[in-house]
Amino acid sequence: MKDVASAAGVALKTVSRVVNGEPGVHPATAERVREAIDRLGYSRNESARVLRAGRTSTVGLVIEDLADPFYSVLGRAVEDVVIGEGCLLLSASSSEDPARERELVRTFCARRVDGLIMVPAGHDHSYLRQELEAGTPAVFADRPPGPGLDVDTVLCDNAGGAVLATRHLLAHGHRRIAFLGDDPSIFTAARRLHGYRSAMGHLYDERLVAMRTPTPGSVRADLERMLSLDRPPTALFTGNGRLTVTALRALEGRPMALTGFDDFELADLLTPGVTVVAQDPAGMGRIAAELLFRRLSGEDAPPRHVTLPVRLVPRGSGELPP
Amino acid sequence: MKDVASAAGVALKTVSRVVNGEPGVHPATAERVREAIDRLGYSRNESARVLRAGRTSTVGLVIEDLADPFYSVLGRAVEDVVIGEGCLLLSASSSEDPARERELVRTFCARRVDGLIMVPAGHDHSYLRQELEAGTPAVFADRPPGPGLDVDTVLCDNAGGAVLATRHLLAHGHRRIAFLGDDPSIFTAARRLHGYRSAMGHLYDERLVAMRTPTPGSVRADLERMLSLDRPPTALFTGNGRLTVTALRALEGRPMALTGFDDFELADLLTPGVTVVAQDPAGMGRIAAELLFRRLSGEDAPPRHVTLPVRLVPRGSGELPP
DNA sequence: GGTGAGGCGGACAACGTTGTCACCCGGGAT
DNA sequence: ATCCCGGGTGACAACGTTGTCCGCCTCACC
Incomplete structure (x- = not known):
């Protein structure tokens, strides 16, 4: 900017004014400045601006795994809103590791997102309190804070x-309905178990x-164990998208009524189509x-x-009789 | 930092030294400073550091769509390397729009990634030349620069x-092999057409x-047209993952030998399994x-x-006879 | 006890930007 | 002619950090 100023024969501040479209600059001067900017290929140093302004126009996103279809769709929705607000998105994957998550949050906050x-x-998200009090708001998606x-x-x-x-499977005549869920220390897994249990x-x-x-x-072993019970399950409710897919592989074509939590691409193309309870990851990201x-x-x-509401999408696998 | 300094009764610079682990600070002083840091909940302002240092420790990633499985896996691999180098990743989706891409690059560069x-x-990526000369290196993945x-x-x-x-389908006796590809202005689509053509x-x-x-x-219409030819195709080669899935839906179960470019989750669970030419998006991201x-x-x-090499993964659909 | 070295701490400038305030100058009102 | 006003412009400080350099204090050694 200094160079632009001297090239245009004006003061630093005048360049700043032109760059920011502030009033009070003679059109001819402004034109001269713009010409110098183009000639020198100048672009404002956002770091310095941030330092002055105190706002970075940056939002940090911490998710479990950017490569997971559920979270990548959520991330994309977040990105669209963030870009629409003139900000940029810093994203990072925690890999379901609280320590890494904490470190990422610390890093983001040091960068003054x-x-x-x-x-x-x-x-445990008590470490966030300090940041919240310091004026960095946070929004939780998919799972609540500790x-x-x-x-x-x-x-x-x-x-x-x-x-x-669960009721869907019950309505189709099943009485022995198995539930495969993720580690119950994960909020969503625990809530889904709770729903299954109360419906049963x-x-x-x-x-x-x-x-x-x-x-x-583990999925294969769990299924084997259940199928060798005296009264084996005739239906299966899987607690998330990854589990549904893993279970389908473990079943190796053995017919079994199945309803899964989370929709996934190609669920409709399998034989039979996989009945799911679909949620809306893009909506979740956007709203967050x-x-x-x-x-x-x-x-x-x-x-x-x-x-956010969920909806049942019947596709065949959940409507199989016992 | 100023506050920490006065709280610990030392000079600004001493706090800086402690924060950066520089030598030449008495252990007792350092301890006093650290205590003050904890007490005040201070964390270094990265913006100011960046302004001084000139490096932002930030990498910008511009991809077509963060929500696309191929690109999200690529993005995750990039992220892992970037985090491993102590940097952060700014990501943005261009939605296959050159103007938006250019704007995103401009924004990233203004932020001094x-x-x-x-x-x-x-x-046309000539607008990048200026940034390259200004010392911001760029790496292209999946497609070359203009x-x-x-x-x-x-x-x-x-x-x-x-x-x-194509040879795989030929080897299984097919002579009428259709090719469904993306817009040929996309580099990968054009190259794949070229390969198909030369193999045919x-x-x-x-x-x-x-x-x-x-x-x-469009996929449905193209397939209908081809299937109503005098000598209709007996096999289909689809030019990317999304096309493979769309074609599978459009075929509605009609049997047809099929090989797709790009692997995708659940390809093995469909009936028959979908034969693909698999590439390695994670490897691509990591190497980039x-x-x-x-x-x-x-x-x-x-x-x-x-x-990067690709490999053929036979799963059934590509081995169907004519 | 004087002196030099080395360990430790501090003052200051600079990074590139913007907010504040002051300046200059011409023109219209008094 | 004096004053004032306001558009246009510029000087300067400040944001929070770090690199440079300087000075003080202590301790060991002569």
Whole structure:
């Protein structure tokens, strides 16, 4: 900018004025400055501007895994809102590791992001309080913050969706319905178990439930165990998209009624089509980002808690008879 | 930092030294400073540091669509390298719009990203020359830069993969093999068409080729047209993952030998399994990022052009007889 | 006890931008 | 003629950090 100023024969401040479209510059002077800018290929140093202004026009996104279809769709929706607000998006994957998450948040805050959007791992987010008090708002998506912290949160109706899926299988005549879920320390997994359990009522049988971090091997073992019971399950409810796919592979074509939580691409092309409880990751990302920008524009209401509806998509696998 | 200094009763610079682990500070002083830092919840303002240092430790990623499985996997791989180098990743989707891409690059450069990784849209990247000369290296992934610009580039073996796929179908007895590709102005689409054509040799028949931005409707129409020919195709080669899926839907279960470019999740679970030519998006992202960091660490060699191999994954659909 | 070295701490400038305020100058009102 | 006004312009400080350089204090050694 200094160079531009001397090239145009004006003061630094005049260049600044032209760059920022501020009034009070003679059109001829402005033209001279613009010409010098083009000639020198100058572009404003955003770092310095940020230092002065205090706002970075940057939002940090911490998700579990950018490569996961669910989160990448969520991330894209966040990105669209963020770009639309003239900001940029810093994204990072926590890999479901609370320590890494914390480190990423720390890094983002040191970079003075204007706000954070998080799909949290772990249950202790007290370290965020300091940042919140320092004026960096955060919005949680998909999972709520740990106890003792209350901020804007967007969830889907996990329990309701699980009830929906379970009742759907019950309505098609199943009484022995197995549930494969993720580690119950994950909020969504616990809520979905809760919905399944309440829908099952007196039919609930803990031998038909397996909750742990899924691997192909663990899913296969769990299924084998259940299928060798005296009264084996005739239907399966899987607690998230990855589990649904893993279970389908483990079943190796053995017919079994199946309803999964989370929609996934190609669910309609499998034989039979896979019945799912679909949520809306793009909507979740968009709403989370919108909530964040409301905070950034000064809204000072109590934390909002948005619950997005889910819907059952029957495609065949959930309508198989026992 | 000023506050920390006065709280600890030392000078600004001493706090800076402690924060940066520089030598020449008495352990007791350092401890006092650290205590004050904890007490005040201070964290270094990265913007100011950046302003001083000139490096932002930030990398910009411009891809077509963060939500696309191919690109999100690529993005995740880039992210891992970037984080591993102590930097952060700014990501943005161009939506295949050259103007938006250019705007994003401009924004990234104004923010003084240390480097750029791009999956380019459009064919004119001359606007990058200025940034390159200003010392912001760029690496292209999946597609090369437009004419007149030569930078580090990571591609997959598009033509070779198309040859592989076509020969595979030929080897299984097919002579009428259709090709559905994306708009030929897209580099990868053109290369794959080229591979297909050269593998077909005298069997090539332009009536069996459709190249345009795919929509469910256009794919359906193209297939209908080809299937109503006197000598309809007995096999289909689809030019990218999205096309493969769209074509599978349009076929509605009609049996047809099929080989697709790009692997996709669940390809193995369909009936029959979908034979594909698989590339390695994670490897592409990782290598692109590594090339970038080599430039950033001062490497001044001529631009490198890496071509990643592809491999044929037979799963059933490509082995169907005519 | 004087002196030099080395360890430690501090003052100051600079990074590139913008907000504040003051200046200059011409023209119209008094 | 004096004053004032306001459009156009510029000088300067400040944002928070770090590199440079300088000075002080202590300790060991002569």
